[in-house]
Amino acid sequence: MKQSPLPHARLFTPRRRRINRTHISGYEVVSSVLVLLALAAVILWVVSRKNHFDPAHQDVSLEALEQVSGSTVLYQRPLKPWQLPGTTDGWQDIDLGIFPDSVASEQWRPKTRVKTFDPENLYVKINGEAERFLRHGFTQLSYLVLQSANQIEEISIELYNQGSIAGSTGIFAEHRSPESEVQQEGPNTFFTTSIGGIGRKGTFFYRISGNRSSESIAQKSRQLVQSFAELPDPENTEPFGYQLLQELTIEQADIRHQAVNVFQYDFAEDFWFGKSDGAGQAEMFVHQAQSPESAAELLAEIVEEHRYEYQTIRQTENLVLFQHRFLKSYFIIAIQDSFLFGADKTADEATSFQLLEMIGRALSKK
Amino acid sequence: MPSPFNRREFLKRIALASTICGGAGYLAWAPEEYPFSLKDVTGLRSRPEPRQFTLPDYRVATAPGMMEIGIGRDMTTEGRLTKALEPIGGLSRFVQPGDVVLLKPNVAFDRAPELGATTSPELLEVLIRRLLIDCRAKEVRVTDNPIESPADCFAKTGIKAAVERAGGRVLLPDGNAFRPLSTPDAELIKSWPCFYRPLIGVTKVIGVAPVKDHNLSGASMGIKNWYGLLGGQRNQFHQDIHTIIADLSIMIRPTLTILDGSRILMRNGPTGGDPAYVKPWDVIVAGTDQVAMDGWAFVNLLQRDASTLPHYLFLAEEKGGGKIDPAGRIQESA
Structure with a gap:
């Protein structure tokens, strides 16, 4: 039967330690006593100092530090003291x-x-x-x-x-x-x-x-x-449509901008509307396209979609007049260069042309 | 004396020690993406995973001969509520003595109640008194998780004061009050943080919602009200508002839903801003089918065309949240 190579290996031996030396010199004894006394003195000193460490004991002098230091702003004082939210004092x-x-x-x-x-x-x-x-x-x-x-x-x-x-x-x-x-x-x-x-x-x-x-x-x-x-005034100049409608003596309160979904069409964006005095519910509108071509494309799309609910009363190359099939109100739209303009919800043809002419005249001056 | 080690034993021990040390070293220092790596630089790996929970069905058994939806019209809130509950069996049919009831009003904004953007505090006060006194509920909790400062919202809407006057208890959300809720049949919120803490120990849940216009969904009524229990980055759901509302209709099956038609925000919802947008009315709708209630309120309280019912109602019906058509299940008290 194979035996384990370390059957009784032990880390510590239980045998009594044997001193090999038979003589300890007086010099060795005295130096040991001195070392013990020194240790006792250190312990006494530490105990007597307790927690009274002097932080300046080994400090480098400020002058010496300044000589080798740069200037760094660690804390910027706020312009106004912080106010606890919810308090009204101060x-x-x-x-x-x-x-x-x-x-x-x-x-x-x-x-x-x-x-x-x-x-x-x-x-x-x-x-x-x-x-x-x-x-x-x-x-x-x-x-x-x-x-x-x-x-x-x-x-x-x-x-x-x-x-x-x-x-x-x-x-x-x-x-x-x-x-x-x-x-x-x-x-x-x-x-x-x-x-x-x-x-x-x-x-x-x-x-x-x-x-x-x-x-x-x-x-x-x-x-x-x-x-x-x-409140600060806008940095940019007033937008074209806003200016134009103001020049037509429409009150600021009656001017509005519609960014998207104009006439409920997702392809029509960025139109300005204004209500003129004495024209009832009628609103004039103007839109500046990127180019005459894109204005013409937009006009064609609007006209095509409008035909579902409106009846065409008059149509020329630059102008279309519609009448709503049920409400009987009028819608007129025209094109001039890159501008689309017209009037919506007018009561009669004459008013439609009158409002259209107003905008057309103002555009011509531009 | 024979040597305690022979060469073979020595090599075996060295190999064993090397394997153990190498393995431990690999586990400790291998990059996080390596297999079996225990490295956790960010601490995310050792983060405790919150346990998911599911909501029980809080509905009570249907009683024969009872309507599912009741409509009450009266000059007083008390009268409106009583009349709305009559056709469906009264409040005591839904809440028994000893129940712990959770009320979920809409406290989404720090707006005055006159603006109609939040649940009426008067209705909550009357309802809590009824629950505590008439139904002998053990406790009535009121909670919502507005994105704005919850404390401000509860204070400015007057709901905190009303609840405390009536003897209820307001529970506000904090970061530790949420746990992932499992809704397997939902599309967007299969597992989503839900305001969990107020639901602990609750036996009955009642939604108390205002009726108002909503910029994205067309209307915010009974089902949309549960949006307030969601946590996390819930604003992302506004990209798909109808799907999330339909999901909410199956996320929780409340004991009862009450639609507050005393101040109806007719336009510029959900926040309003002008009391002129608010239509004071004398109606309260109470019932157990949120889908039918929302459909009825859309047409009769918000006064919109029935052909323009919000898309979420159809989605909710498909998912089993309820049935849009209330015919034969709705009754108005005399």
Whole structure:
């Protein structure tokens, strides 16, 4: 039978240790005692020092450090002290961002700091509705809540920068209803609601809503609208269609932009509409295409689609007049260079031609 | 004395030790994508996997002779609710003494209740009192997971105050309150984080939704209300809004759904902004078939053409969430 090579291998031997030396010198004994005493002294010193380490004991002098150091700013002091969200003390120090300073006062203090949202996170604020604003070129939302001095009433302000006048007029048009009494005060176009107001100025669109209907909220909303006149003017020049309709003496409040799905056609985009005084429900419209050829193509598509619901009354090379088969209203559209223009929902042929001529004359001057 | 080692034994032991050390070294240092590697630089590998859960069917057995949907019209919230519940057997048919009830209102925005974007706090207050006093429910929880600050939303809509007045309990979401919910028949949310914590121990679930216009889906009513239980990056579902709403119709089978037709946001939903968009009305709809209720409310409360019913209703019907046609199952209280 094969035996394991290490049957009783042990790490430690149980045998008693045998001292091989028979003599230890006095010098060795004395030096051992001295080493032990030194160790005891170190232990005593450590125990006596306890936790009282002197950090400067082995420090390099500041002068020596400065000689070999560069300058680094480790902390930039903020321009204004940080404000705990939700507190109203020190409201004057709250950075109002894009909002004019006049929105806050002793009677209406900011309840929180301004929150901003961009296209990436707009859904956080208006989940489900963000797409509507994005369609109109949304760039930034600034949100501020004001609280009355008695801490009972609150007003929320949503200030949307739509990036262009087209964007702000477009989103404003989607918010106004036929019953809205739209007012124009300087650059501000707005209508009041029972708890605030909705309006636009330049590229900005705003919604003001209080937590209830009251006289003080109505007054403050009115003052806020006036404050928004101080909002920065658009950097870009006014878009062509907007300018043109203004030249036709159409009020800013009655001008709107439709970015997509014009006349409910997915191929028609970027049209300007304006309501002329005395023309009832009729709206003039204008669109600038990339080229005369693309304008002609668009006209042909619109005319083709319109024939399903409209009856052609007159058609020339540059102009088509339709009448709706059931509503009996008129729709006229014409082409001039790269411009498509016309009038919708007119009551009669004469008005259609009259409005068309107005736009045509204004275009000719351009 | 013989040597304890012979050469063969020595080599065997060295080979064994090398294999063990090499294996351990491989497991520890091999890149994460290598087989059997235990390396975990990001910590994701050792992250605990939350367990999936499934929601039980919270519906109660249908009673013979009872309607599935009741409509109540009255000048008061109390009266409206009573009349809406009458044709379907009253609240006590659905909630028994000792039940733990979860109410899911729509608290999606920090808007004043006048704007019609959220469930009416008055209705919730009346309902909670009924559940606690008339039905002797053990507990009434109220929850929602708005993307905006939940605390602000519950405060500004007046729902927190109303719930506390009535004796209910508001449960707000936090990062640890979600677990993946398994809905095998759903298309987009087969496994999706759901606001789980308020559902623990719950025996009955009631949806209390406003009736409002919605920019993407056409309308937001009973089924869309359950969107508020979803967590994660749910905003991506807006790209396919009808499919997700149809999925919601089978994700949860609530005990009861109540549609609040006292302030109807007729346009510019889901957030509104002008009380002029809100139509004050005197209707409450209560029932067990959310699909039929949404269809009825779309035509009769939002006053839209029946030929333009939202696409999600048809998808929900296909998936078995309910039946659009309420004929023979709906009754209005006298």
